[in-house]
Amino acid sequence: xxxxxxxxxxxxxxxxxxxxxxxxxxxxxxxxxxxxxxxxxxxxxxxxxxxxxxxxxxxxxxxxxxxxxxxxxxxxxxxxxxxxxxxxxxxxxxxxxxxxxxxxxxxxxxxxxxxxxxxxxxxxxxxxxxxxxxxxxxxxxxxxxx
Ligand code: AMP
Numbered sequence: 001x002x003x004x005x006x007x008x009x010x011x012x013x014x015x016x017x018x019x020x021x022x023x024x025x026x027x028x029x030x031x032x033x034x035x036x037x038x039x040x041x042x043x044x045x046x047x048x049x050x051x052x053x054x055x056x057x058x059x060x061x062x063x064x065x066x067x068x069x070x071x072x073x074x075x076x077x078x079x080x081x082x083x084x085x086x087x088x089x090x091x092x093x094x095x096x097x098x099x100x101x102x103x104x105x106x107x108x109x110x111x112x113x114x115x116x117x118x119x120x121x122x123x124x125x126x127x128x129x130x131x132x133x134x135x136x137x138x139x140x141x142x143x144x145x146x
Contacts, residue, residue, distance in 0.1 A: 003096045005104070007054040013105035017051055024135045026142050027079070031065070032072040036135050037109070039127040044084045044112040044138060048072045049105060056104040057095040073108050075146070082145035086112035092121065102126075 008014070015021040016035065023035040026046055037045040050069050055061035061069075077089050090111040094101040100121060113119060 002098075003057060003059060005056065007056055008104060011105050012103055013047075013049050013107060017049070024132075024139045026139055027072065027076055027146060029072065031068040034072055034076045034110075036130070036139055038129055038135070039123075040130050041090075041109070041111045041121055041127070042086075042113060042117065044080050044086070044110075044142060046076055046080065046110045046142075047107045048076060048110065049107045053106065055106045057101065057106055058093060059095065061106050069106070069108055073110060076142075077110050079142050079145035080110060080112055083142040084112050087115040088113040090119065 012021065016023045017033065023033075024038075025033065025035050027034040028051075031051055032048060033051055034046050034048045037047050048069050050061070050065040053061055053065035055065065058066070073091060077091065080086070081089065090109070090113050092109040092111065093107070109121075
């Protein structure tokens with residue numbers, strides 16, 4: 001999908017927000033939700049979305065929704081650092097399929113990085129699925145740091 005198009009009410013993140021599919025939640029407030037990525041680029045990889053904006057990408061998102069999402073990115077990155085002690089934190093956001101976007105509800109990736117480890121996005125949206133029990137345990141560790 002290109003930068004132009006219409007919002008799909010059945011995209012995975014819309015289904016998570018509607019409670020139609022599960023997610024491993026880390027944090028939520030009135031306007032935003034953070035949950036673990038099911039095909040993580042590293043241990044503790046999470047995503048932050050707006051609960052109300054129907055923006056598919058950064059070109060469409062309301063300034064208010066973007067500010068809410070980025071405030072939650074900071075909150076979750078801070079808790080992730082406390083829980084997992086990464087050496088770096090990669091914050092990323094993709095717009096349009098040619099740029100690597102696979103889910104068309106704006107989201108920001110928070111990817112903990114460790115010195116000497118990989119820094120790119122591999123098999124983006126097509127990588128290995130994480131073990132459900134491991135994700136649940138990881139979420140407990142991060143949630144304890146908010
Ligand atoms: P992007 O390629 O920037 O659109 O990123 C989409 C991300 O969403 C990928 O890293 C996927 O692994 C992740 N993802 C897709 N479906 C789900 C889901 N149901 N729960 C959690 N993460 C998901």
